[in-house]
Amino acid sequence: xxxxxxxxPEMSVQEAETVTLSCTYxxxxxxxxxxxxxxxxxxQMILVIRQEAYKQQNATxxxxxxxxxxxxxxxxxxxxxxxxxxxxxxxxxxxxxxNDMRFGAGTRLTVKP
Amino acid sequence: xxxxSQSPSNKVTEKGKDVxxxxxxxxxxxxxxxxxxxxxxxxxxxxxxQGNSAPDKSGLPSDRFSAERTGGSVSTLxxxxxxxxxxxxxxxxxxxxxxSGNTIYFGEGSWLTVV
Numbered sequence: 692x693x694x695x696x697x698x699x700p701e702m703s704v705q706e707a708e709t710v711t712l713s714c715t716y717x718x719x720x721x722x723x724x725x726x727x728x729x730x731x732x733x734x735q736m737i738l739v740i741r742q743e744a745y746k747q748q749n750a751t752x753x754x755x756x757x758x759x760x761x762x763x764x765x766x767x768x769x770x771x772x773x774x775x776x777x778x779x780x781x782x783x784x785x786x787x788x789x790n791d792m793r794f795g796a797g798t799r800l801t802v803k804p
Numbered sequence: 805x806x807x808x809s810q811s812p813s814n815k816v817t818e819k820g821k822d823v824x825x826x827x828x829x830x831x832x833x834x835x836x837x838x839x840x841x842x843x844x845x846x847x848x849x850x851x852x853x854q855g856n857s858a859p860d861k862s863g864l865p866s867d868r869f870s871a872e873r874t875g876g877s878v879s880t881l882x883x884x885x886x887x888x889x890x891x892x893x894x895x896x897x898x899x900x901x902x903x904s905g906n907t908i909y910f911g912e913g914s915w916l917t918v919v
Contacts, residue, residue, distance in 0.1 A: 734893065734912065735910065735912060736895070736897070736910040738907050741907070782846065782847060786908075789854075789859065790835045790854060790899070791852060791859070791860060792837060792849075792908060793849050794839070794846060794847040794849070795846060796845070797847075799844075
């Protein structure tokens with residue numbers, strides 16, 4: 692099965708600054724999707740952004756963007772103009788063409804006012 | 805319902821007892837996933853269903869864990885002879901089958917405490 696690695700258990704950022712969360716994955720497949728999910732203290736999982744592996748263009752969603760490096764199997768999340776409400780656990784996820792979906796261990800993001 | 809529904813939301817059980825956790829996916833969603841999340845930890849994959857079949861059961865921690873899905877809808881996760889290390893939040897998610905890029909939607913989880 693595919694593995695997803697998030698090497699930063701915790702990160703912190705000053706409000707209004709930019710932070711990048713790292714994610715790498717291991718796969719032999721060519722067709723797959725990558726996701727970032729946010730989990731606030733409420734525990735509800737919220738989709739932040741997704742990327743199709745066949746697309747070279749990096750996905751962007753308002754203040755959130757990704758740096759997708761397919762050859763390096765890297766999928767980092769950049770949060771610009773960080774807000775207090777961005778504080779949460781962030782999970783990187785890989786979904787295969789067969790719909791199998793695996794998550795990384797998560798990165799806890801703290802936003803300092 | 806409008807979203808993924810899980811029950812019970814909270815369950816306290818004595819060590820050694822069996823528990824059943826239920827997941828009712830969004831109507832029409834053929835893919836269903838179970839994950840386990842210990843306090844402050846990541847999501848541990850348990851099992852996923854495509855319709856009623858489970859292509860990969862390797863995530864189930866032990867033979868005390870089993871899951872089934874009937875009618876392509878509701879799924880139950882059963883834990884037999886519960887142990888304290890089974891205490892965690894059990895999250896269920898579902899999605900449509902068409903295109904693995906489709907978003908998966910999570911329920912609010914079932915918080916299991918084994919005492």
